[in-house]
Amino acid sequence: MTGSIPPPSTPSTVVHLRPLASPLPVGFLALAGGTFVVAGLQLEWMPPTQGEAVALVLLAFVFPLQAAASVLGFLCRDGVTATGMAVLSGTWLSLALVMLAGPPGSTSKAVGLLLLLSALALWVPVTASGAAKPVASLVMALASLRFLTTGVHELSGAEAWKHTAGVVGLVLAAVALYASFALALEDQRRRPVLPTWRHGAGADAFTGDPPSRIGEVTGEAGVRNQL
Structure with missing residues (x-):
């Protein structure tokens, strides 16, 4: 008696997805706080001797909020968000440490060069997100x-x-x-409340059907065997 040989089974990949909240609102709130207090120092709303207090606020x-947002960005499989938050957190930390180490109101060419590099590095997530x-x-x-503007000031010392x-x-x-408020409402209500102008993959990932939200996750970093 002759029997048919069953075809070999096709290997499949099972990926377990963990629900995580978007780290963008908290990351942007931290950014707003940092840039606001540093702007107050630069616009002379407070004396230069308050530079140490501003550095402690940054620290x-x-x-910590932007560093956490970066880690959560990687866990959410959003390398663009994670990269941007990592650059921001590292830059603010460096600025704070130099402010603590230097005399009040001083400038640093080392910080200026770092800020110019950070300004260029932030165009990686900008270009990737588009x-x-x-x-x-x-x-x-x-x-x-x-x-960029702060880096030029650090290098030139021009008021x-x-x-x-x-x-x-x-x-x-x-x-x-605004971005933090709009994205937090969007994440909570599961729909856009304030304009965020998502397009293409950004819109599909939030409002599309389940397959379009998950995408080709089996081919992403952390699932494929090489980065």
């Missing part, structure tokens, strides 16, 4: 401009650049607050 409030998440991209682009950086910092604080 206690801004750095029009898919324009609100987040706008915040990162403004943060890049904020670091005009310091005041320009302070004004850009205030604009960034306002936009970051």
